[in-house]
Amino acid sequence: MTQVTFTQADGSQVSVEANNGEHLMKLALDNGVEGITGACGGSCMCATCHVTVDSVTGELAGPGEMEAEILDMEVDEPQETSRLCCQVFVSSDIDSINVTVQEG
Amino acid sequence: MTGIVIIGAGHAGVNVAASLRKQDADLAITILSAEDQIPYHRPPLSKKAVFDEALPIELLQANGYYEKANIDLRLSTPVTSIDTAGQTVTLEDGTQLPYAQLVIATGTTLRAMPAPGGELAQGVYTYADIQYLGPRIQAANKIAVIGGGFIGCEVAAGALKMGKQVSLLITGPRALRKAVAPILGETVTKLHRENGMDVRTGCRVQEITPQGVSTDQGFVEADVVITGIGADANMQLAQDAGLHTQHGILVNEFGHTSAAHVYAVGDVAEFPYGFGDNKTTLRLESIQNATDQGAIVAANIVAERQQQEAKAYTPTPWFWSDQGDLKLQMAGLGSLDAEHKVLPGNTETTLTVVHLQDGEMIAVDTLNVPGNHLAGRKLLEMKKPITWAMIEDCDFDLKKLFKQLR
Ligand SMILES: Cc1cc2nc3c(=O)[nH]c(=O)nc-3n(C[C@H](O)[C@H](O)[C@H](O)COP(=O)(O)OP(=O)(O)OC[C@H]3O[C@@H](n4cnc5c(N)ncnc54)[C@H](O)[C@@H]3O)c2cc1C
Ligand code: FES
Numbered sequence: 440m441t442q443v444t445f446t447q448a449d450g451s452q453v454s455v456e457a458n459n460g461e462h463l464m465k466l467a468l469d470n471g472v473e474g475i476t477g478a479c480g481g482s483c484m485c486a487t488c489h490v491t492v493d494s495v496t497g498e499l500a501g502p503g504e505m506e507a508e509i510l511d512m513e514v515d516e517p518q519e520t521s522r523l524c525c526q527v528f529v530s531s532d533i534d535s536i537n538v539t540v541q542e543g
Numbered sequence: 544m545t546g547i548v549i550i551g552a553g554h555a556g557v558n559v560a561a562s563l564r565k566q567d568a569d570l571a572i573t574i575l576s577a578e579d580q581i582p583y584h585r586p587p588l589s590k591k592a593v594f595d596e597a598l599p600i601e602l603l604q605a606n607g608y609y610e611k612a613n614i615d616l617r618l619s620t621p622v623t624s625i626d627t628a629g630q631t632v633t634l635e636d637g638t639q640l641p642y643a644q645l646v647i648a649t650g651t652t653l654r655a656m657p658a659p660g661g662e663l664a665q666g667v668y669t670y671a672d673i674q675y676l677g678p679r680i681q682a683a684n685k686i687a688v689i690g691g692g693f694i695g696c697e698v699a700a701g702a703l704k705m706g707k708q709v710s711l712l713i714t715g716p717r718a719l720r721k722a723v724a725p726i727l728g729e730t731v732t733k734l735h736r737e738n739g740m741d742v743r744t745g746c747r748v749q750e751i752t753p754q755g756v757s758t759d760q761g762f763v764e765a766d767v768v769i770t771g772i773g774a775d776a777n778m779q780l781a782q783d784a785g786l787h788t789q790h791g792i793l794v795n796e797f798g799h800t801s802a803a804h805v806y807a808v809g810d811v812a813e814f815p816y817g818f819g820d821n822k823t824t825l826r827l828e829s830i831q832n833a834t835d836q837g838a839i840v841a842a843n844i845v846a847e848r849q850q851q852e853a854k855a856y857t858p859t860p861w862f863w864s865d866q867g868d869l870k871l872q873m874a875g876l877g878s879l880d881a882e883h884k885v886l887p888g889n890t891e892t893t894l895t896v897v898h899l900q901d902g903e904m905i906a907v908d909t910l911n912v913p914g915n916h917l918a919g920r921k922l923l924e925m926k927k928p929i930t931w932a933m934i935e936d937c938d939f940d941l942k943k944l945f946k947q948l949r
Pocket of ligand 2 (some may be wrong): 476477478479482483524526
């Protein structure tokens with residue numbers, strides 16, 4: 440189990456326990472996190488699932504080629520910690536992860 | 544004031560509802576769905592779900608969302624008629640629901656296979672389809688897929704990846720004939736063949752039997768026959784109500800149909816596209832269209848209610864298709880009549896094709912080059928003229944060109 444916390448645009452937080460293999464976009468949708476649309480269903484096509492990673496306890500793999508390209512091109516102001524959360528998977532290597540939902 | 548009624552709970556209908564709710568917490572919103580499933584994503588059906596024993600379903604919104612958002616989602620509740628004068632819709636049991644604004648988001652239906660025995664061929668279109676087809680694909684050895692469009696190619700490639708013996712039967716000269724630049728369609732056809740798919744082009748289906756498909760190129764044995772020969776707009780309701788239709792329900796750039804207070808959106812809507820001599824009307828079957836048009840229609844409903852100005856829908860279309868290990872991505876609206884130029888630097892399994900019309904870039908098709916797809920999409924979204932000379936000057940680097948022009 441991994442503790443995942445989303446900080447929404449208004450500053451409020453949604454915290455959930457997640458199972459291995461789940462991605463954060465699905466978690467966000469399942470738990471009604473504001474600002475995550477996930478239009479492409481996690482196909483790494485739409486960038487409507489942009490978050491910044493504030494902190495991780497454990498090991499999180501970096502973005503793949505496709506995701507990096509989207510972040511570079513699609514997101515207006517990508518930050519060092521930007522991720523498309525449909526590509527961020529919960530695993531036993533991660534105890535907890537905190538992310539902030541970003542626009543577009 | 545009465546509320547909003549939405550017919551159809553696909554990507555478009557649900558997105559209109561969710562966008563409306565974001566803008567107005569109190570608006571009464573009802574979605575009437577013919578299907579019995581909580582609304583779900585369709586793209587994974589033909590790419591993953593039908594091949595997975597667990598038949599996973601990916602919901603558009605979490606199960607509890609509709610209740611929490613106070614959206615009255617009624618499943619298994621098809622609408623049988625619309626009365627635009629009385630502003631009501633009628634349900635199967637005769638119930639009439641009044642609306643202040645109506646949204647028709649009824650999508651498309653897979654075209655039935657016209658050949659004898661056509662009813663033996665199964666489509667992959669709804670979750671109910673994959674519930675039926677999934678176990679049959681698992682059990683099958685030989686699979687025939689009729690139709691070389693995106694869904695046909697996806698299902699054929701997925702079944703091949705499972706280790707099935709797959710025949711793909713296409714009437715045209717190559718896969719994806721109408722949808723992408725010819726060279727990309729040819730490349731995809733070749734790659735599927737190299738992977739061991741029996742792709743038969745120029746092939747006419749004569750009859751489907753429990754043993755397989757008889758064609759003008761001989762009999763193709765198959766345990767399961769799958770069809771993907773295109774889809775038609777679900778516009779009977781609209782036609783019966785006297786709305787203007789052509790290939791879809793005709794709407795203006797704001798999503799208004801020919802009837803007051805009635806909008807159409809998503810796969811079923813035929814909207815104006817392009818400028819000047821290239822102005823036309825078209826219907827798009829894509830997530831981009833359902834999502835973006837949905838957001839515009841929601842905004843315009845709010846605008847109508849508050850007597851504000853409506854926003855026009857001027858999309859840069861995009862689409863993707865995963866076929867086994869091939870990732871196709873299309874940006875813009877390509878044309879077979881356009882000039883097609885290939886960017887240099889491709890491998891056996893990568894390709895970037897630029898569509899040029901009157902010397903200007905109108906679309907970019909890519910195979911396994913996500914960076915170029917995105918750069919192309921961004922360039923097209925700028926709505927500035929992009930010529931081949933400009934691309935050449937940037938060493939054929941679309942990303943560099945985008946960053947220069949941005
Ligand atoms: C297998 C498959 C794969 C796809 N892959 C991709 C892809 O990779 N990328 C992409 O961009 N697009 C893809 N698409 C297309 C995309 O799914 C559609 O463009 C999108 O679903 C359109 O949304 P919609 O809401 O307009 O219509 P739909 O999703 O078709 O929803 C319409 C709904 O209205 C309901 N309805 C119809 N008549 C009535 C009535 N009288 N009363 C009540 N309800 C009614 C229907 O039952 C249906 O549930 C794919 C489609 C399929 C089928
Ligand atoms: S959901 Fe579309 S990129 Fe993540």
